[in-house]
Amino acid sequence: MDTGTHGAAEHAHTTAWIASVLRGRIAAGELTPGSKLSEQSLSTSLGVSRNTLRQAFTILAGESIVTHIPNRGVFVASPGAEEVREIYRIRRTIEPAAVLWGDLSPQILDEMEAIVQRAQAARNAGSVTDMADANQALHRAVVGLTGSGTLQELMDRVLAEMRLVFYAMASAPDFHSHYVERNVELVKRLRAGEREEAAAGLRIYLDAAEAELLGHLAGPGH
Numbered sequence: 001m002d003t004g005t006h007g008a009a010e011h012a013h014t015t016a017w018i019a020s021v022l023r024g025r026i027a028a029g030e031l032t033p034g035s036k037l038s039e040q041s042l043s044t045s046l047g048v049s050r051n052t053l054r055q056a057f058t059i060l061a062g063e064s065i066v067t068h069i070p071n072r073g074v075f076v077a078s079p080g081a082e083e084v085r086e087i088y089r090i091r092r093t094i095e096p097a098a099v100l101w102g103d104l105s106p107q108i109l110d111e112m113e114a115i116v117q118r119a120q121a122a123r124n125a126g127s128v129t130d131m132a133d134a135n136q137a138l139h140r141a142v143v144g145l146t147g148s149g150t151l152q153e154l155m156d157r158v159l160a161e162m163r164l165v166f167y168a169m170a171s172a173p174d175f176h177s178h179y180v181e182r183n184v185e186l187v188k189r190l191r192a193g194e195r196e197e198a199a200a201g202l203r204i205y206l207d208a209a210e211a212e213l214l215g216h217l218a219g220p221g222h
Helices: 002-027 039-046 050-062 081-101 106-125 128-144 149-167 177-191 195-217
Strands: 066-069 073-076
Touching: 002 039, 002 050, 002 149, 039 050, 050 066, 081 128, 081 149, 081 195, 106 128, 106 177, 128 149, 128 177, 177 195
Parallel strands: none
Antiparallel strands: 066 073
């Protein structure tokens, strides 16, 4: 019985690991909306059985990151308006609270400062991908202020879905550029110890981003 229990635990760990790897690839922009996930190539490259891979797909489908289409396979999702609303419901709950009550250290502030400097450099270079990367890194760092592994896992799921939403903004390349300075301002307020102002500004920021995304998704061709 002990052996069976151990085997089940190992299997569950492997399934969670695969889901994490795929989630990370989506968050990094390596897997794009609408792309098919090949069971054969993924099971070979990850060194796992197809059954284990399918269970990982089930986890990701529950997170709205992949979609299973009967008789066709599993595809990276293309989030719509309701998914965007849910993303921002979560972000509005977690991120301002992290800013208000999270653990701020000089080291963390330096790391956040480096991220926004990277974003400014990306904006100046006209690199949309690098701006998106820096934006996600900063908001992951914000949630990291909570010190909660559970909230960080939730944010990783949200960031993976956010990356998919960003692809819908490909026809609006300036989407990220005007949030760069908002991120700079956020870090500046945290550095100054102005937590309440930072949290209030972040709520306004998130509301604006949600409205812009929903407006784009409701536009022609959507």
